[in-house]
Amino acid sequence: MEDLTYTHTAPRPAGGTRPMAIIGVVASGNLEVLAERVLPDAECRVEIRTAAEGFGDVWNAVIADFVERHSPGGIKFSINDGGARPDTVALRLAQAVRLLEVTP
Amino acid sequence: MTRNWQQAREARSARIESGAKLAKGKIVEAHNITSLLEAVVRPGDRVCLEGDNQKQADLLSSALLAVDRAKVHDLHMVQSGVVLPEHLDLFERGVAKKLDFAYSGPQSARIAAMLFGGKIELGAVHTYLELFARYFIDLTPNVALIAAVSADRDGNLYTGPNTEDTPTIVEATAFKDGIVIAQVNAIVDRVPRVDIPADRVHFIVAADKPFFVEPLFTRDPAAITEGQILTAMLAIKGVYAPYGVKRLNHGIGFDTAAIELLLPTYGERLGLKGKVATRFALNPHPALIPAIESGWVEQIHSFGSEVGMENYIRARPDIYFTGSDGSLRSNRAFSQTAGLYACDMFIGSTLQIDLQGNSSTVTASRVSGFGGAPNMGADARGRRHPSEPWLQAGREADPDGSPLLRRGRKLVVQIGETFGDKNVPLFVEKLDAIALAEKLKLDLAPVMIYGDDVTHIVTEEGIANLLLCRNAAEREQAIRGVAGYTDVGRGRDAKMVQRLRERGAIHRPEDLGIDPLDADRSMLAARSIKDLVHWSGGLYAPPSKFRNW
Numbered sequence: 001m002e003d004l005t006y007t008h009t010a011p012r013p014a015g016g017t018r019p020m021a022i023i024g025v026v027a028s029g030n031l032e033v034l035a036e037r038v039l040p041d042a043e044c045r046v047e048i049r050t051a052a053e054g055f056g057d058v059w060n061a062v063i064a065d066f067v068e069r070h071s072p073g074g075i076k077f078s079i080n081d082g083g084a085r086p087d088t089v090a091l092r093l094a095q096a097v098r099l100l101e102v103t104p
Numbered sequence: 105m106t107r108n109w110q111q112a113r114e115a116r117s118a119r120i121e122s123g124a125k126l127a128k129g130k131i132v133e134a135h136n137i138t139s140l141l142e143a144v145v146r147p148g149d150r151v152c153l154e155g156d157n158q159k160q161a162d163l164l165s166s167a168l169l170a171v172d173r174a175k176v177h178d179l180h181m182v183q184s185g186v187v188l189p190e191h192l193d194l195f196e197r198g199v200a201k202k203l204d205f206a207y208s209g210p211q212s213a214r215i216a217a218m219l220f221g222g223k224i225e226l227g228a229v230h231t232y233l234e235l236f237a238r239y240f241i242d243l244t245p246n247v248a249l250i251a252a253v254s255a256d257r258d259g260n261l262y263t264g265p266n267t268e269d270t271p272t273i274v275e276a277t278a279f280k281d282g283i284v285i286a287q288v289n290a291i292v293d294r295v296p297r298v299d300i301p302a303d304r305v306h307f308i309v310a311a312d313k314p315f316f317v318e319p320l321f322t323r324d325p326a327a328i329t330e331g332q333i334l335t336a337m338l339a340i341k342g343v344y345a346p347y348g349v350k351r352l353n354h355g356i357g358f359d360t361a362a363i364e365l366l367l368p369t370y371g372e373r374l375g376l377k378g379k380v381a382t383r384f385a386l387n388p389h390p391a392l393i394p395a396i397e398s399g400w401v402e403q404i405h406s407f408g409s410e411v412g413m414e415n416y417i418r419a420r421p422d423i424y425f426t427g428s429d430g431s432l433r434s435n436r437a438f439s440q441t442a443g444l445y446a447c448d449m450f451i452g453s454t455l456q457i458d459l460q461g462n463s464s465t466v467t468a469s470r471v472s473g474f475g476g477a478p479n480m481g482a483d484a485r486g487r488r489h490p491s492e493p494w495l496q497a498g499r500e501a502d503p504d505g506s507p508l509l510r511r512g513r514k515l516v517v518q519i520g521e522t523f524g525d526k527n528v529p530l531f532v533e534k535l536d537a538i539a540l541a542e543k544l545k546l547d548l549a550p551v552m553i554y555g556d557d558v559t560h561i562v563t564e565e566g567i568a569n570l571l572l573c574r575n576a577a578e579r580e581q582a583i584r585g586v587a588g589y590t591d592v593g594r595g596r597d598a599k600m601v602q603r604l605r606e607r608g609a610i611h612r613p614e615d616l617g618i619d620p621l622d623a624d625r626s627m628l629a630a631r632s633i634k635d636l637v638h639w640s641g642g643l644y645a646p647p648s649k650f651r652n653w
Contacts, residue, residue: 058589069614085523086589087331087564094613094620102621 004048004056006063010073013041016101023099024092031081031089035096041074050081062086066093075100112281119144119283120306130259130302131291132309137167140307142175144283145247151200152245152277155185156268156436157207157475158318158408161251163287163311165190168249173198180204180227182243184235184269184436186211186473188316195224204243205473206230209320212470219471219544229471229550231478233440236269239276248277248284251315254295255288259302262295265409265417265432266317270300272437278304289314296429319411319647321387323361326632331521334613334623335564336362339451339519340371341616342567343560344380347493347515353385353443353480355452359519361391363451365628368398385443385480388413388424388432390646394629394639396423406432407439407476412650416643436476443480448493449515450480451562454552455524456532459580459592461555461570463518464537471540474552481553483514497559500571513571516553519562522588530563531583531592555579561586565593565612572609585610 014037024032039045046063066072070093077096081089108114122143126136145151145168153168154161168176169190179200186192186208194200195218204227208215218224230238239245250273253264263270278284285307286300340363343349354360367381382402386392388410395401404424409417409432417424417432427433443450454463465472487494494512498505501513520530541549561568561583568582578600585601587593604610613620630636633650 061589061594069612085331085527087522090588091331091334091564091620091623095623098619098621 002050002053004050004059006046006060008044008064008067009042010044010067010071012071013073014071014075014097014100018100018102021096021099023095026080026082028082029084029088031079031084031092033092033096034078035100036076036078037074037100038076039074044072044075046077046079048079048081050079050083052081052083058086062089066090070094070097072097116281116283123283123307127307129257130306130308131257132307134163134309134312137164137309138170140285141168142171144285145171145176145179147176148178148180149246150180150182150243152183152239152248152273153181153191154248154250154269154273155183155187155191156266156408157185158320159251159266159268160185160188160316161249161287162188162190162316163309164249164251164285168199169193169197171199182235182239182245184232185209186215187318192218201225202227204228204230204235204238206232206235207473207475208471209473212472216469216471216540229473231474232436232476233444233479236272236437239272244280244282245273245277246282248273248282250274250284250286252286252288252300254290254292255286255305255308256292256295256302259305259308260295260298261286261288261300261305262297263299265414265434267299267434268408268436271435274300274304283307285309287311287315296431297427299433317411319650321356321389321410322412322646322650323356323358323389323391324633324650325361325365325391325628325630325635328358328362328365328625328628330623330625331564332359332362333366333625333627334618334620335359335519335521335562336366337370337618337622338564338567338611338613338616339363339517339562340366340376341374341618342611343449343451343515343517343562345374345376347449347496349380349449349493349515350382351447351491352381352383352449352451353447354389355477356387356389357453357520359453360451361389362628364389364391364395365630367395367400368629369627370622371400372398385439385447388417390633390636390644391630393636393644396420397639398629405439405442406434407436408434411647412645415645416640419643440476440479443476444482444484445487447480447514448491449517450477451517451519452477452481453520454518455530456535456537457518457530457561457583458532458535458555459583460576461558461561461579461583462535462551463553463558464535464550465552466537466540466550468536468539471550474550477552481516482557483516487512497571500569513559515559516557517560517562518553518558522563522565522590522593529590529592531587531590533592563588567611569609569611572607573604578604578609582609
């Protein structure tokens with residue numbers, strides 16, 4: 001297991017008002033994302049616990065693109081990763097941000 | 105001396121005469137078939153041993169393999185599919201020497217090893233239409249060994265739903281003084297319909313078991329991923345809709361199966377029914393059943409058939425081409441021509457795409473051949489009839505050209521996730537096909553679709569519209585810009601990619617208003633093979649390997 005944490009500044013706060021959302025499953029090649037609206041508006045943090053070690057540079061790239069494309073200000077993401085491909089990670093993060101926007 | 109203008113005809117008569125000693129009329133017993141081949145096949149003959157995409161003349165393959173090599177050797181095999189182990193055993197035994205083919209699916213690794221080991225003298229790897237064309241110019245078979253469902257005693261053949269290549273092979277062979285030998289599953293008093301007339305068939309043999317047919321086009325919806333669903337939504341909203349593509353061909357991968365299963369759900373929601381995907385050159389894909397049942401599809405012409413789809417097709421003659429007996433009539437040569445000239449789009453998967461957009465399914469150790477994708481996935485330079493998608497693509501490629509003189513363009517779309525099976529990247533700096541060509545000293549690298557024919561590349565990251573790229577540098581960055589987190593994708597020039605996105609040469613899901621939450625398996629019209637059976641009203645009978653209930 002490897003723990004990784006990335007902190008970014010986000011130009012805008014995440015949309016919607018839901019305090020938290022969860023999506024995905026912890027399975028081989030998949031991941032679970034918990035999104036919580038607990039940080040200051042301009043901050044975004046992603047904490048990753050992954051089964052696949054040594055992919056820090058790919059995570060770094062995926063998270064940086066995600067923050068740039070979606071600007072999820074105020075959100076702390078906790079990822080429980082079962083060795084998902086980067087495209088699956090990007091999809092799950094985009095889904096988590098959307099879930100925070102939709103009214104429950 | 106006057107020239108004898110009938111040498112080939114006389115030679116055929118002599119061959120038939122020696123074969124006739126082993127036959128009753130045209131009928132040869134199965135245990136005599138190797139002797140028949142020794143009687144009618146001559147060393148060095150060009151032989152088409154019917155190996156199609158799906159059906160295989162398996163009895164005749166085994167019989168040819170068993171010939172006495174003193175009588176039959178050094179054959180030149182000219183067949184579209186190299187599929188059975190026996191097809192290559194012929195070269196190991198020295199019965200055959202040279203090979204011209206189109207597709208080698210399951211034998212792709214062995215054929216590569218044998219080419220490299222010098223066991224096979226390779227003519228060329230063709231597309232289907234190209235090989236069929238050469239049957240009439242310089243690769244005309246001396247002997248054709250074909251497969252049919254049934255024959256009558258005169259030799260009329262019924263080829264059933266899997267007619268595939270047979271009419272083309274027989275046309276080239278029978279009308280140019282060649283010999284046609286057919287294996288059939290049964291000899292009957294009257295065939296259900298005549299697919300091949302008796303006067304083109306010289307010998308028939310009843311096989312003790314039906315010819316082998318592989319279900320090549322069945323994709324289990326249960327295996328479709330959310331990434332593939334997202335990619336399929338991008339294709340529907342970002343390519344099908346803006347061009348209004350009605351006439352098209354789909355590849356056989358999971359990406360296009362996902363599209364087929366999203367038409368009645370996502371496509372319906374976008375209001376696209378009747379506006380896109382109405383007419384196909386396509387094998388009878390089970391995944392298209394929900395779209396057909398929902399009224400999306402008007403007409404389908406097929407290259408071959410698909411195991412288990414027989415009764416469904418029979419019950420839907422308004423959609424499929426069927427014979428007087430009610431079953432499917434497929435024809436690979438005609439359907440390939442239809443895909444080339446009468447379709448406005450080809451969309452299919454591939455294994456590797458390079459920075460110019462060239463794509464290949466060849467890897468360093470596998471020579472898989474081309475089959476039909478290059479004909480579907482190529483701009484038809486001989487096309488003259490206009491259609492809105494074709495004209496629109498032409499406008500995008502050449503906005504300043506004279507409208508009355510500007511060629512349209514076929515939409516040639518490569519679709520796939522940035523990482524494929526076993527996390528192998530779809531995008532590469534250099535195709536394995538080039539390394540293979542160097543290793544085998546080929547004149548041409550086996551490129552499936554050339555980059556200058558590709559108009560769009562669709563991945564889960566977005567759509568690259570290569571029609572809107574004005575130079576090689578822009579093409580490269582548009583490709584890198586949808587290559588995700590592969591090395592090629594991470595090597596992008598972010599500023600240039602951003603400019604291409606602003607110009608619409610790259611579309612991201614968010615640019616098209618695609619909600620990532622819709623990338624969910626609940627969006628698939630069928631989520632299992634069993635769902636497809638339900639959609640078909642019980643008419644679709646999947647092969648046992650796809651049944652898990």
